[in-house]
Amino acid sequence: MADDAFIGDPADEDEAFVLDTSRPFSRADAAKAKIKPSTLRGPRFVRLFSGVYVSVDAPLTPLQRVRAALVPFRGNGFASHASAARVYEVPIPTLPDEHVTVTAAAHRRTHPGIVCHVMRKPRAVVFDGIGVSSPDQLFTEFASQVSLVDLVVAGDHLARRHRGVTAATLADFAAAGGLPASRAAATAAGYVRENVRSPMETRLRMLLVLAGLPEPRINALVGTGDGMLKRERDLERREEADDDGWRILTVVAKGIYRRPDLTLEKIHRVLLERGEPGVPKHVSDAWRPHFPVVR
Structure with missing residues (x-):
């Protein structure tokens, strides 16, 4: 038969x-x-x-390691914290451990290289075939692992790449509490913006804002006199930009990671010379803990 x-x-x-x-x-x-x-x-x-x-x-990709970290839990856990960030391809600093969250202490496991958390009522989803913290929950989880600027980088990425994720939804989840770093996440959510195209854009914006300078607009569209939009490659033509009254300042990676002080000095000086509103006479030192100067 x-x-x-x-x-x-x-x-x-x-x-x-x-x-x-x-x-x-x-x-x-x-x-x-x-x-x-x-x-x-x-x-x-x-x-x-x-x-x-x-x-x-x-x-041996980052995603492969996340899958491996879930194996010992036999379906009783989901990727969270830095591991969830890897699943979502969020740009994050180097963090060695994988993180798994379970809903009951009985499902907790101890393995070198895997940090296990317990959360009674998590907000988890399936993404790319992997059980993972929702983007809003990840943002608050991640606040316990990274600095303010790195967290805003993550928030900008999530807001750009995941439908329904906004600064408001991130703030709402953080405000509900329930996770250790909720307060830090709520603070960082206030700096998250949509349509940010790269981590470097976020870092430069945060450098300026923490120094007390006016917040730059995100990927502002520049028009011609007849209402037509200029393409980005047109803006790269310095002569044409100068004719329109624009001042182009170039900031490279060194100006963020090694000499942020010189970047601020240059931008602050130009803003004062041009009489831009809201520019303080002296910049705040609040940026210094987040952007160390390497001479």
């Missing part, structure tokens, strides 16, 4: 088990697939975490 093919003892089921070794798997899954412990320790596989392996031929 055809139905007999679905009836058998556990040994028959183990024999039929097919393991995709290109994705992280547990030692128990390896045993079920008849892979010997000595083979796991050999050159064919890489150990990602204690008891978690993958084929040596599989690419």
Whole structure:
């Protein structure tokens, strides 16, 4: 009978088990697939975490490590904090551990390299096939791991890339409390803006705002006298921009990561010379903890 093919003892089921070794798997899954412990320790596989392996031929991407961190929890956890940021491809600083959140202490596991959190009523979603904190929840979680500027970088990215995520939704989740860094997240949400195209744009904006200078407009559209919009490559033509009364200031990575003081000095001087409204005579020092000067 055809139905007999679905009836058998556990040994028959183990024999039929097919393991995709290109994705992280547990030692128990390896045993079920008849892979010997000595083979796991050999050159064919890489150990990602204690008891978690993958084929040596599989690419070791950040997403692969997140998947590996979830294996020990057997469906009872989801990626959170920095791991959720990696799933969403948020630009973040180097953070070594993976983070998994479970909804009950009984599901908690201890593994080197994996930080486990417990949250009774999380807001989790499925993204790219992975259980993960919602973007709003991630923002507040992430506030416990990174600085103000890095958190605003993350918020700008989420607001640009994920429908329904705004500075207001991020602030609302933070205001509801329930997570350790809610207050820091609420503060950072006030600086989040939409349509920011790169982390460097965020960092330059934060440098200026923390120094007390007027906040620059995000990707402002520049028009000609007849109402037509100039293309970005037209704005790169310095002569034409000068004719329209624009002043082009170039800021490179060094001006943010090593000499933010010189960047501020240059921009502040130009704003004062042009008589721009709202420009203080002296800049605030509030930027200094977030943008160290490296001489």
